[in-house]
Each structure stands twice: as structure tokens, then as C-alpha cells.
Amino acid sequence: xxxxxxxxxxxxxxxxxxxxxxxxxxxxxxxxxxxxxxxxxxxxxxxxxxxxxxxxxxxxxxxxxxxxxxxxxxxxxxxxxxxxxxxxxxxxxxxxxxxxxxxxxxxxxxxxxxxxxxxxxxxxxxxxxxxxxxxxxxxxxxxxxxxxxxxxxxxxxxxxxxxxxxxxxxxxxxxxxxxxxxxxxxxxxxxxxxxxxxxxxxxxxxxxxxxxxxxxxxxxxxxxxxxxxxxxxxxxxxxxxxxxxxxxxxxxxxxxxxxxxxxxxxxxxxxxxxxxxxxxxxxxxxxxxxxxxxxxxxxxxxxxxxxxxxxxxxxxxxxxxxxxxxxxxxxxxxxxxxxxxxxxxxxxxxxxxxxxxxxxx
Amino acid sequence: xxxxxxxxxxxxxxxxxxxxxxxxxxxxxxxxxxxxxxxxxxxxxxxxxxxxxxxxxxxxxxxxxxxxxxxxxxxxxxxxxxxxxxxxxxxxxxxxxxxxxxxxxxxxxxxxxxxxxxxxxxxxxxxxxxxxxxxxxxxxxxxxxxxxxxxxxxxxxxxxxxxxxxxxxxxxxxxxxxxxxxxxxxxxxxxxxxxxxxxxxxxxxxxxxxxxxxxxxxxxxxxxxxxxxxxxxxxxxxxxxxxxxxxxxxxxxxxxxxxxxxxxxx
Numbered sequence: 001x002x003x004x005x006x007x008x009x010x011x012x013x014x015x016x017x018x019x020x021x022x023x024x025x026x027x028x029x030x031x032x033x034x035x036x037x038x039x040x041x042x043x044x045x046x047x048x049x050x051x052x053x054x055x056x057x058x059x060x061x062x063x064x065x066x067x068x069x070x071x072x073x074x075x076x077x078x079x080x081x082x083x084x085x086x087x088x089x090x091x092x093x094x095x096x097x098x099x100x101x102x103x104x105x106x107x108x109x110x111x112x113x114x115x116x117x118x119x120x121x122x123x124x125x126x127x128x129x130x131x132x133x134x135x136x137x138x139x140x141x142x143x144x145x146x147x148x149x150x151x152x153x154x155x156x157x158x159x160x161x162x163x164x165x166x167x168x169x170x171x172x173x174x175x176x177x178x179x180x181x182x183x184x185x186x187x188x189x190x191x192x193x194x195x196x197x198x199x200x201x202x203x204x205x206x207x208x209x210x211x212x213x214x215x216x217x218x219x220x221x222x223x224x225x226x227x228x229x230x231x232x233x234x235x236x237x238x239x240x241x242x243x244x245x246x247x248x249x250x251x252x253x254x255x256x257x258x259x260x261x262x263x264x265x266x267x268x269x270x271x272x273x274x275x276x277x278x279x280x281x282x283x284x285x286x287x288x289x290x291x292x293x294x295x296x297x298x299x300x301x302x303x304x305x306x307x308x309x310x311x312x313x314x315x316x317x318x319x320x321x322x323x324x325x326x327x328x329x330x331x332x333x334x335x336x337x338x339x340x341x342x343x344x345x346x347x348x349x350x351x352x353x354x355x356x357x358x359x360x361x
Numbered sequence: 362x363x364x365x366x367x368x369x370x371x372x373x374x375x376x377x378x379x380x381x382x383x384x385x386x387x388x389x390x391x392x393x394x395x396x397x398x399x400x401x402x403x404x405x406x407x408x409x410x411x412x413x414x415x416x417x418x419x420x421x422x423x424x425x426x427x428x429x430x431x432x433x434x435x436x437x438x439x440x441x442x443x444x445x446x447x448x449x450x451x452x453x454x455x456x457x458x459x460x461x462x463x464x465x466x467x468x469x470x471x472x473x474x475x476x477x478x479x480x481x482x483x484x485x486x487x488x489x490x491x492x493x494x495x496x497x498x499x500x501x502x503x504x505x506x507x508x509x510x511x512x513x514x515x516x517x518x519x520x521x522x523x524x525x526x527x528x529x530x531x532x533x534x535x536x537x538x539x540x541x542x543x544x545x546x547x548x549x550x551x552x553x554x555x556x557x558x559x560x561x562x563x564x565x566x567x568x569x570x571x572x573x574x575x576x577x578x579x580x581x582x583x584x585x586x587x588x589x590x591x592x593x594x595x596x597x598x599x600x601x602x603x604x605x606x607x608x609x610x611x612x613x614x615x616x617x618x619x620x621x622x623x624x625x626x627x
Contacts, residue, residue, distance in 0.1 A: 051524050071527040078528050084521045088543035101530040145529070 002027040002185035003048055003153055008057035010043055017043045019210045020057070025185055027062075030176055030201030032217060033189040035232055039206040041189035045155045048187060050074045061153065074153075077146035077184075081158040083138035085130035091117070091141050092126040098149040116148045119178065136167040143171075147178060154179060156188045160195070172198055193235045197221060205232040227350035230275045236308065238275045238344075239318040245269050250340075253314055256293045258340045263354050272353075275344040278308070281320035282337050290337040295320075300328040309334065381604070387597035395593045410598035420599065423578035426492065427561065428606070430575065433496035434503060435556040439549060441500070442507035447537070449508065450515035451523070461512070464505040475501060476569045483570055494570045495577070499560040506559065507552040510621060514548025515541075547617040554614040558607055578603055 003025050010018035018040050025031045033041045046052040047059060050071045058067045066074060077098075085094050092113060099109045117123045120140045130138055139159060146154055156175075160168040176199055179186045190196055196203050196217055204214040205228070213220055213229040224230035230238050244251045245267055251257045252274075260267070285292070295311030295318065302308075307326040310319050311334060320336055328334055345354040387395055388410055389403040398404070414420040448454075449461050479498050480489070488494040522544070526536040542549070567577040582599045611618075 049524075049528065051527075071524070072530050072532065074528075076528055078525065080521045080525070082519055082521060084519065084525050086522070086526070086540050086544075088540065088546075097531075098529040101535075142525075145525075149529070 002029070002062060003187075004060040005044070005047065005054075006058045006060060008047060008054040008059065010040075010047060010052060011055040017209055018047070018054075021211055023204060023211060023214060025187065025202070027185055028183050029185055030179065030199065031185070031187045032196045032199055032201060032203040033187060033206060034191070034193065034196045034203050035189075035206030036191055038208070039191075039232070040209040041191075041206055042157055043209075044206070045078070045157050045187060045189055048153065049076045049078050049155055051078075075151050076153045076155060077149060077151040078155040078157065079139070079142050079146045079159045081161045083130075083135060083142060083162065085138060085141050085145070087130055090127055090129055091122055091133070094130065094141055095122075095144045095148050098145060102149070112148055113144075116144045119147075120144045136163055136171070139163060139171070143175075143178070147182065150182055150184070152184055154182075154184045154186045156186065158189055158191065161191070176200065193221075193233045196233070203233070205229040207232055223352065223355045224275075224344065225352050227273060227275065227346045227352075230344055230346075230352075234277055236278045236319045236321060238277055239281065239316070240273055240275050241313070241316045241318075242271050243274050244271055250274075252291070252338075253293065256291050256338070258289070258291050261341075261354065264345060267353070271348055273346040273348070273350070275346065276338060276340075276342060278319040278321035280339040280342040281318065282322040282339070283307075283309070283320070283326050283334065284322070284324070285337040287337075287339040287341060289341060291340050293336050293338055295334050295336050297328040297330060297332045297334050299330065300326065302327065309336075311336070384597050384600050384604075387594060388601045390594050390597075392591055392594045395597075396591065407594075410594045411602075413595055414598055414602065420578075420581060420595075423576060423581035423599075424602070426571070426575050427567075427577040427579070430492040430495040430499070430567070430577070431557055431560040433492060434499045434560045435553050437496060438500055438503040438507045438556040439511075439553050442504055442511050442552065443542070443549075445504075446508045446511035446515055447541075449512045451520060461508075464508055467505045468502045472502070472563065472565050476565060479566060480569050489570060490572045490574045492575045495567045495575060496560075498566045498570055499556075499563060503556040503559055506555055510552040510555065511545065511548050513621070514545045514551075518544055547620050550614045550617045551621040554610055554618070557610055561607060 005021050005023045008018060008021050009016070021044070023044075033044060035041050043052065047054055050059070050066065050069060054067065058065050060066065061074070086097065089097060095113045095116060096109050099112060113126075114123070117126060120143060122137065122140055122144060125133060125137060130141060133141065139162075143159065146156075159175075160171055163171065172195065175188075176186075186201075188199060190199075200217050202215065203217040203220050205212045205220060205224070207228040212232065213225045220229060221233055224233060227240065231240075241252060245260065245264075246269055248260050248265060249257045250260055250272070282290075293313055295309075295313045298310040298312060298317065300307060300309045302325050305325070306321060306323060308319060308321050309326065309328060310317065312318070342356045344352060344356070347353050386402060389406050389408070390400075391405060391407055391409070394400070394403070394405060449457060475498070483489045483494045483498075488497075518541070522540070523536065526540055527533075531540070562579075564577075564579045564583070568580045571577065571580070578599065582596055582603065
């Protein structure tokens, strides 16, 4: 285990930022902390870095308790969402600074800085000051500084959030590769489910200061243990509604009912919650056994070849993401098809009881 | 319309510059000409007034005294204000906001209030009529001012910069000196300028706390009559010279001051 949080909590005044948390990340692994703003991602990173002390519990690193060890002696690198570089240092000096503090010889410093700047395409910019760089270049410099010292633990706090779309895609592809080679344990905080899926590795979903689930990223997406994890790990948000089980059928509305899948036949009658991702609701009936529902359109957005339709069905506001261009008017009634074979079923406590087969994407 | 704009601007500048021009005008005249005739420019142009100031120790020592205590004061104020401002900008502690405001209230009382206690205190401790006495007295309003200005500039630097430095292995002092101070160099420039300026123009405390050895130029200048009667030309020349250091300093920090205004701290 590279880094372990043991029964860690963090309170600031009367607010609890982190409820009792146990997490352990494997050495050399790529880990994603996924959660909305204020879910505690940054606080967890800061606890791991040693920038904040846990109110209770311990932080272990490499088999040693490092709870009270000052930041300087932790051997941690961190990259922030804001582009943080030393404004009075050139790019070269910025990248070299952790090595200089560590007392490494001049020759070795320039060798390592050159190698890293090659990797991050900063070589022509080494003599510039951070203020003379674009946002992407500034963040590359910060990443280079985090990489150059070969820290065993690298913490990335939404490093791509302030970059424009194209740069973000570019860096997102490079990031896991960059860190893979160093053998460092990487913890990457993000609020975007898509980013987590693309980065792969392991994911911990966070909700209001609690870790709701931890496991391999695709597994959490396919099989969220509970409603909270499913909500965190879905963009656009997963649609949820309370349904009634009556004998062998589930009832969403009077007209939308479907037979219970084999696995759920034996369930008690009563209320359950379903979750269905927006791309499994369509205006066209593709899947066999799709349930049709009537929704009142709130907004219909068209993004290139896809339509995102926000609609109300009874008291629930739902989203459908479907192929093709469907210019509905506001307030219009629309017939939508629910692919119930792709539903997640949760019991009234929010725990998963059935999920779609592994074939689901 | 365009001409009207130009006219207004010119009138405004003329209005502002008139007293300064009149001071310069007088400094190149003899006292007799100043008292005797009204002339827009010197009829008998003379540099005697300036020569007298640069050769007579009672005059040029005034400048030296003023510059000495102003520089001491600026150095003390900025040095003391740097860690204080850092604490106010980075840490939350009991009563921090009240303390910060209380600092500012020191600027609200007229210096005259402090003249008597300072006079007594410095006399009793043997500091009367020394440069350090005036420099310390001026700290009363310059340190709060410097803290206030520097805190603004420091709060503009994200605390993540500090943390990144610690993560890179910097100790606090190494970070503070090597990274933080250069980062807020503009703020230090502005703070130093204002300390310099307030100390340079302050007359009452400087005059009260000195007699001969540390007598400031402003005190020398304000004695309008001497044994030789009115010396208006000489006083005008002294006044003109007194403007120079301020103008000189403001030239160097003019860009930083704009930044300070943008932060709302100047």
C-alpha cells in the first residue's frame, strides 16, 4: 500500500469536511477521486499531502505513519487547478527548484530538467517567465515541476479544469503515460465522470465528505454500489424515480409498467428506486421491450448529432440523450422510450440490488 | 468640442502648476525683487539662493537630517510590516480582523495628539534630538500603512504558491526570501514609497522631537524670518529642493502605484 487513510476525519470549526474515511491506494496505481464541488476531493488530497492535519485518524505512507510529518519531508508532488508557478523564476528555474532545494548537483539538474521539458514540450520556453506563457504552457510547467523530482506520491487537483477543451484532451491523453513510467502513485481529483472513465485506473466516488465506493473505474461505472455513487458517476446526471413493485411487474406510472427481470421476481412488493442513464432513454424505440412514457419537454438542446431533452414525467425531471436532431418545443408532449433492460435498481436505502448485464456500455 | 476639452485640460494643469511655478519663480529672485515688484518671471535672475543652501551647513544639514530619518523609518516600517502583513493575509486567528482595523485607527488621530507624550518619552530616554527618535515616531502611522498595503498585495498571491514551495522542500524562510518577497516586489515598492512620502512631509513630530542635531529641513524652512530679516528667495529655493526627492521616488514607483490602486489599497 502506498498511501493509506485510516479512520481519517477532518473538521473545520463546526463543519465536517471529511467523515470517517478509510482508503488505501496501491503503489504505482492511478487513482481518481470523483465528486462534485464540496464533496471533499481537495481536502482528501491536502490530507494526503500533509497540508492539512486530520482531526482524527492516521495517514500512512509506505508502511509508516506520516500523520505529523511536515510537508517538506513527505516527498509529495502536487499540481493545482490554478496554474501555480514561481512568478520570478524562469521556466527552467521553476522546474529545477525542487532539485535545487534537494541539493542535487548542477550537471544532474540540467540533465533532468532537459529530459522532462522535452517530454512536456517546454524546451523552447525554458528561458521565459511564467507570465509570458499561455495557460496550457503554465500548467505544463507545473506538471514538469511535479514530475522532475520523482516523488513517490503525485497529487493532481483538477489539473485540467482551467484549460480549454482542446488542450485538456491533449493533456488528458498524455497524463497517465507520463506518470506510468515514473512508478509514482497518482491521485487525480476531478469532477467530471467522463474524465475519470478516460483516465481509467481506480476510482473513489465522493459525496459530501464520504467515500461512497472505491474500485476499478469501469466497474464503478457499470456497477455502482449505491445511488450516490451512480449519481456522482454520470454525466449528464442519471435519471432516478421511485417505482412500485406489484407482483411480477414494476410500475413507474399508470401507463408505464414492465415485467420484473428474473433476478428481481422474488423481491417484496413495495417502493424501489430505479436509475437509468440519459442515453438509455430515446425518442425512438430501438430496444425490444422498451417502455414508452409521456414527458413534457422543458428544454431541448441540440449538440451536433445528438439531442439532449430535459423533460418532466409526473414529478420527476429527467434527461434523455439520444441520437439525431429532435427539435421539440418547450411544453410540448413527447413520447420517449425507456430501455428498462439497462435500469439500475436500488432498494429504499439506496443500495444496488440489480444492475444491467456486463454487455452494457 | 475637441478644443474645449483641450482648453479645460490646459486650464486644469495651469491651475495645478501655478503654485509650483511661483515657487520656482521666487527661488530665482532676490528677496528685494519678491517684496518690491510683481513680475511673472525673474527680472534679475540669480542662483545665489541655491548656492547659499548648498554651502551653508545650517541649510544642507536640514536635508541630510531629513533624508537620514526618512530612510531609517522606511527601512524599519517595511521590515516590520512584511511579517505582520504575511500573518494577516495567511492566518486566521482570534481577533485578526479587529487587530487589522485597530492598526489603521492609529492613522486617524492627528500627530499633535502624540507630540507631548513622545516629547516626554524621548527626553526621558535620552533619544531627544536624534534621527532614530523621529524615525521611530513616524513608525506610528507608517507601519500600519505598510501593513495595510502589503496585506493587499500578499492576499493577491494564492496561498497555493506557499504550499507548492513547501511541497518542493522549501523551508518557510527560504520560501519567504527567495520566492515570496520577489513576487510582491511591487507591493514593497509602493509601501516604501508611501512610508518615505509621509515621513518626508510630516512636520509636527519631526520638529517637536529635534532641536539642532537632527533638525529636519521643513523646520529650517518654516522659520520665515532670521537675523537678516525676511529671506523669501532662500526659502523658495529650499522649498523647490524639498519637492525633488518625492518627485524622484514617485518616478520609480509610478507603475506599481497604479497596481496598488487596482487592489484598492493605496
